[in-house]
Amino acid sequence: MNPIVVIRNLSKSFPGVRALDRAQFELLPGEVHALMGENGAGKSTLMKVLAGVYRKDEGEILVDGQAVDVESPRAAQALGIGIVHQELNLMNHLSAAQNIFIGREPRGRFGMFLDEPALNAKAETIFQRLRLQLDPRTLVGDLTVAKQQMVEIAKALSFDSRVLIMDEPTAALNNAEIEELFRVVRQLRGEGVGVVYISHKMDELRQIADRVTIMRDGQYIATVPMATTPMASIISMMVGRELSQEVPDIPDTSGNPIVLTVRGLKRGVAIKDVAFTLRKGEILGFAGLMGAGRTEVARAVFGADAIDAGEIEVHGKRVTIRSPQDAVGHGIGYLSEDRKHFGLATGLDVETNVVLSSLQRFTNAGMFLDQAAIEKTAKDYVRQLSIKTPSVQQLVRLLSGGNQQKIVIAKWLLRDCDILFFDEPTRGIDVGAKSEIYKLLHALAAQGKAIVMISSELPEVLRMSHRILVMCEGRVTGELKASEATQEKIMHLATLRESATLAALAA
Amino acid sequence: QETYIPLVSKGFQHQFWQAVKQGADQAAKDYKVRVTFEGPETEAMVDKQIDMLSAALAKKPAALGFAALDSKAAIPLLKKAQAAKIPVVAFDSGVDSDIPVTTATTDNKAAAALAADKMAELIGKSGEVALVVHDQTSRTGIDRRDGFLDRMKSTYPNIKIVSVQYGGGDQLKSTEIAKSILQASPNLKGMFGANEGSAIGVVNAAKETKRKIVIVGYDSGKQQKDAIKDGTMAGAITQNPVGIGYKTVEAAVKALKGETLPKVIDTGFYWYDKSNIADPKIAAVLYD
Amino acid sequence: MADHTAATPSTTTASPTGIAARLFRPATRQKLLAFASLLVLMIFFSFASSNFMQTDNMVAILQATAVNGVLAIACTFVIVTGGIDLSVGTMMTFCAVMAGVVLTYWGLPLPLGIVASIFFGALCGFTSGVLIAKLKVPPFIATLGMMMLLKGLSLVISGTKPIYFNDTPGFTYISQESLIGELIPALPIPNAVLILFNVAIVASIVLNKSVLGRYTFALGSNEEAVRLSGVNVDFWKIVVYSVSGAICGIAGLLIASRLNSAQPALGQGYELDAIAAVVIGGTSLSGGTGTIIGTIIGAFIMSVLTNGLRIMSVAQEWQTVVTGVIIILAVYMDILRRRKQ
Amino acid sequence: MADHTAATPSTTTASPTGIAARLFRPATRQKLLAFASLLVLMIFFSFASSNFMQTDNMVAILQATAVNGVLAIACTFVIVTGGIDLSVGTMMTFCAVMAGVVLTYWGLPLPLGIVASIFFGALCGFTSGVLIAKLKVPPFIATLGMMMLLKGLSLVISGTKPIYFNDTPGFTYISQESLIGELIPALPIPNAVLILFNVAIVASIVLNKSVLGRYTFALGSNEEAVRLSGVNVDFWKIVVYSVSGAICGIAGLLIASRLNSAQPALGQGYELDAIAAVVIGGTSLSGGTGTIIGTIIGAFIMSVLTNGLRIMSVAQEWQTVVTGVIIILAVYMDILRRRKQ
C-alpha cells in the first residue's frame, strides 16, 4: 500500500525553540497512526505544518507521492487533510452548525444568502453519526468544553477528508463519548481514511491505534506496531528512560478533622442540593459524566459563580464566599478545567502567571515587585514540574498545551491553599508528567492539604482518591470508599437519574 | 403668556458668543420676554445647527433669532417659520434670503480690513505678516481672513503674507501654530489673530519665544485686554457682541409689535488699543 | 474573551409559526424590551413639554436621526468584526464632496452623482480594509489615518468652500421631500427617514441572512478560528469595510441633500456619535455580537435625548451633563435587562 | 524528567553583564529601533527646512508634546487593561477648572490648587472605574458619558468663562518657566517637559515594577483568569482608572499653567490625539501589552509631524492629509519591525 502522507526531515523553529528537528512521519490509508511524545515534543507542531497552519523551515511533505507545499489551511483542505486542533478554535457567538460549516455554508438564492435549514440539517446528520445529542442551533459559547470538543470533531468529520488529524480529541470527553468517537474512527479507517491520533491516554491508544510514531524533543525516535509493542517500551522511548509505576497505598483519613463542609448548595438547574465534607489530608475524587455538575460545584464553592442557596464551613466556621478573592482568603484554590479561558493570562510570561495569585507576597513595601524573587520562584517551579520553556520570560501562549497546564498547577502550588479543587488536572498532560502530578497530589495530601480532584478518567479517579463522590445531573448520587470503588459501581451511580435516586433513597 | 424668543447661534462656548448671549439676556429683561441661546460646538456643524433650529421652531416661539452657519441650508426651515408667521431676525452674519425681517450684524470683512490698515501702519507698510485664523470654512473665518488679505494685497504691495493657518479658536493649538510660524519666519514683523482664541495664541507664542512682533487681535476678553495694556498686543478690533445680542432681541420684539425695521442694523466695530481702551464708549463693547 | 451571555441575532431559535406566537416568544419580548429606554425617555419628555409629542417634532427627530443612523449602521458592520471605524464622519463628507464634484463641477446627471458618492465611499472603505487586512495596521490607526486623510482631501477638492447643488434640481428630493407625505399628507416623513429604514432593513438582511453577515460575526467572534477553517479572512474583511464605506456614501448623499450643499469641514466628531449609537444599541466593541435594530434604537435614544432637552430649553451646558448621564444609564439599563434574562 | 528541561534551550537568555553587552542585546536593539519613525521624520524635516533643527524649535516641540504626552500616559494605563478612556481631554479641562476654583475663586494657596487638580482627576477616574468595574458599563460608554458630563460641568462651574490665574503668581512657573534653563542657560527646556518626563519615568516604574502595573497587564491579558486567581479585579480596575484620572489632573495643571487660565470649552478632541499616540507607540487596543516609552515616542511622532509641516508652511488641508498618511506609515513600519524580530 502506498502511503498517503510522507514527511521527511521536517524542521521548524520558533524564536528560542527548535520545535521540530528533522522529523519524519508516514501515514497509510486505512490506518490509525498514533503520535506520541512528551509535552512539547513537537507533535502538534508537526501536525500544524501538515495542516497548513505553520510553514515549514525545511524538509519535504509528500501527499500521494507528490511533493506539496501546504501553504494555508485552505490548501490543506484541498489536499483532503482535516484537523481537530488541540486547543479549541471555535467562534463562541455562532451556533454549532454555523461553526462546523464556516466557509462552506450551503447557499440559497443567488448564491449570496444562507440556507439555514440545510445547514442545520447537515449538521444534524453529522451529530447523528456521532450519536451526539445536540441542537445544531445552540450557541457554541453556551456549551461545555466537552460539547465544544465534540463540535470540533464534527467539524473535522464534515470535510470527508482522506487524512484526519486528531490532536488530543478526547481530552475533554467521557468514556461514552470516546466510545462513539472510536466507532466513527474505525468506520473511517474501514473507508480507507488515514487517521493521525495524538493522545496521552495509553489505554485509548491500545484500543484504537494500529501503529505508533514516537517523538522526543522534536526528533523522530521510532515507528512501531501498537499491538505487539509493550507499553513500557513505548513510554521509555518517549521519555528516554524507565518510568517506575509505584502504586501508592491509600492512607485512612476518616479520622482527620473536617476542613470543608458544604451543605444545601443550589444553583439553578446545574446544582441541586449538593452536600459533602472534605477532611484534612484527603483526596476526594469527584466522578460523573460530562455535565454532571462537578465543575459547577467547584466554581460555586470557589465563589466564581453566584449561588442560590447553600452553607459553607471552613475549618468548622461558617463563611460567606462571594468571590474567588474570598475563597482564596479562606485558603481555597481552584484549578480550572479550561486553562485557556479561566486559568492563564496567555499573553503574559511564565513567571507572571506562576505568581499571579500570590503577587502580594513578592512585594517590597507592599507596592513594588521583587523581580528577582519572582524569577527565582518561577524557575523553581519550572524545574520542579519539568515545565518545558526556553525561559521564564517566555509568553505562555507559545508553550505546548501540557506545559501550560503545568503552569496553572504551579500557580496554585505557590498560593499554598489548604483546600484545593483540581478540575481535570491531568488534561493534556503526558504520562511522565502525569505521574509527577500524581506524586505531587499525594505529597500535598500527605502534608495535610485537602484536595478535591475532579476527573473524567475513571482509572485516575480510582487510583488517586481516598474517597469518591459521584454526581449525576447536579446531584450527589453516592459516595464510595476507595477500597470498595470499582468502575462499574461508579458508572452505576453516575447514571442514576433523578427518579431512580428518589427510589433508592426511599428504599 | 410670556413671549418666547429662541436664539440659534453659530456657537456657544466661545466668549464672543457668551457676550452675545449676555446682550440678549439683558434685552430679555428690559423687554420682559424669555430668550434661550444655543449653538453647535463648531462652526462646521451645519446640520446640528439645523436640528437646533427645528427644535426651536417646535417650541412655537413668538419670534426667532438666527445666526446662520450656511444660510442656504436653513432656508426650508426659515420658510416654515415664515409660514407660521414667526418673524426671524438674523444676527452676526446675514442670511441670503428676504425672510429675515432684519439683520443685526458686523461687517467682518470691513473690520478685518481695518485690522490690516492698522497692522500696515504699525509695521511701516512693509515686511512679513502672518495670520492665525480660527476656521477655514466658516463665514466669520473666511470674511476676516479675506478682509485682511484683500486689503493687504490691494493697498500694501510691500507687505508679504507668509502664512495663514487655522487653530480652531483653541488657545493651545493656536499657540503652537503661532510658534511654528515664528520659527519658520525669522523676519516676521506682525501677526493677526482673527478671533479671541487665535489672538491669545499669538500673544502666548510671542511671549514664549520672546519675539518682538506687532500683534493685532480681534474681539476682546480679559487676556486680550491685558495684552493690550501691557503692550504685548498693539491693538485689536472689537465688534459689539453685547450689542448684537441686545439688538437682535430688541428687533424681534419690535417686529412682533408690527414696527418697521431697517434692513440691516449695523452694530459696528471698533479699533481699540492702549490709548482708548479705557474710553467708556469702547469699554462698553468689550467683554471680559 | 468569549462573551457567553451575549445573544447573536443570527440564531433565532426554533421558529414556532403564527405571528402571535412569534410576538410572545421570550426572544421577541427581549427585543421589545430593548425599546424600554427609548420609551421611558419619550414618555418623560412628553410630560415635560407639550411641544415634544407633536407630529412636526416627531418628524424633526426622525430627520435628525437619519444621518447618524445610517453612519451607525455602517459602523455596526465594522464593530461586529471586532474592528472600529473612526473615519465614518469625514468619509461621509468626502462622499458628499465627490457627489458635488460630479453634479455641480462636472454637471453630470443626478444618478451619476448618487453612484459616485456610494462608489467613493466603497473605495475609501476598501482602502481601510486593505490597510487592516493586508498590512495588518490596527483598525483604530488605519481609520484614524483615513479620517484625517479624507478630511484634508475634502477641503482640498472643494477648495475649502461648500459645494452647492442648486443646479441639480432633484437633489434635495433625496432627503428633504416626503414621498410618504405625498401619499398620506398627515405623515410628512421626509425621504431621508425612508432611506434610513431601507438601509436598516437591507443591512439587517445582509447581516443575518447572507454569507457576508455570517463571516462578519465569525470574524468578530474568533478570527483565528475562521482563518484555520480555510476562509479567506482578508478578503471578507475588506468586503466588510467596503460595504461600510458604501453605506457612508449613502449618509453623504443624505446630508448633502439635507443641506443642499457639501460642507467640506463637517464630519469630524460624528464618528463618536455613530459609535455611541452602536454601543448603546447593545453591540459589543469586542465584536461577535450586534443587531441593526439595536443600533437604530441607539441612534434614536441619542436624538430623542438631544431634541427633548432642547425642547425643554435646558441650558446648553446642562444638556451636555444630562446627555452624558443618560447615555450611561441607558446602557446600564440594557445590561440589567440582559443579566435578568 | 529533569534532565530533559536542561536539554531545551533554556540557557540562551542568561543575561550578559556590562553596559556595552546590554546595549547590543537584541531586546535593546529592538527598543532603539522603535525610534526609527521618529528619527526618519526628524531627518526629513531637517532637510526640508533649515528652521526645523534649531534649539528654539526643538524646545517648542518638547513643550508642544507635554500635554498630549501626559494625557497619553494616562491613556496607556487604561488601554493596557483592555479598556479605553475617551474622557481624558475634558477631564483635563475639568481639573484645570477645579484648580481655578480653588486658586482664583477661593484664593487658596498654590499647593492646594495642585492637590485639587490631581484629586479631582483621581475622583473622576474613580467614578469611571466604579461604573466600569462594578456596574459593568463598557469602558467606551462609561468614559463617553464621563466626557460629556465633565465637559458640561466645566462650563457650569466656570460660568462658561475662562478662569484666570493672575492672582496666583507662581502658577505659570509649573509649565512655562525653565528650571533647567536657570542652571544651563543654553537649554531653556520648560518645566512642562520636565514634568512630562518625570511622569513618564514614574509611570514606567509603576507599570513595570509595581503590583498595580502587573495587574494592569494581567487584566488586559485575561481578566477572568485573574479573577479566578483570587485577585480583587474590581478593586484594581478602579485603581487603574483613578491613577489615570490623577495623571489627567497633572495634564490639567500643565495646560492651565501654560495658558495661565482654565479654558472650560477646550479639551474635546484631545482624547483622540492621546489614544493615537498610545497606539502609534505600539500598545494594542485589545490590552495586555504596552510601554510608556512607546507612548512617549508616539506623542513625539505626532508633535514633530505637526510642527514640521507647519514650519514647512504646508497648506493646512494638506497638513491633515499628510498627517493621516504618516500616522498609518509609522504604525506600519513598527509592524514590519516587529514581524522581522
Ligand SMILES: Nc1ncnc2c1ncn2[C@@H]1O[C@H](COP(=O)(O)OP(=O)(O)OP(=O)(O)O)[C@@H](O)[C@H]1O
Ligand atoms: N507559536 C509558537 N511559538 C513559539 N514556540 C512554540 C510555538 N508553538 C509551539 N512552540 C514550542 O514548540 C515546542 C513543541 O510544541 P508542540 O505544541 O508541538 O508540543 P506537543 O508535542 O504538541 O506537546 P503537548 O503534548 O503538550 O501538546 C514546545 O516547546 C513549544 O513551546
Ligand SMILES: Nc1ncnc2c1ncn2[C@@H]1O[C@H](COP(=O)(O)OP(=O)(O)OP(=O)(O)O)[C@@H](O)[C@H]1O
Ligand atoms: N457556560 C455554560 N452555559 C450554560 N450552561 C452551562 C455552562 N457550563 C455548564 N453548563 C451546564 O451546567 C451543567 C453542569 O456542567 P459542568 O461543566 O459543571 O459539568 P461537569 O460535571 O464538570 O462535566 P465536565 O466533565 O464537562 O467538566 C451542565 O448541564 C452544563 O450543560
Ligand SMILES: [Mg+2]
Ligand atoms: Mg500538542
Ligand SMILES: [Mg+2]
Ligand atoms: Mg467539568
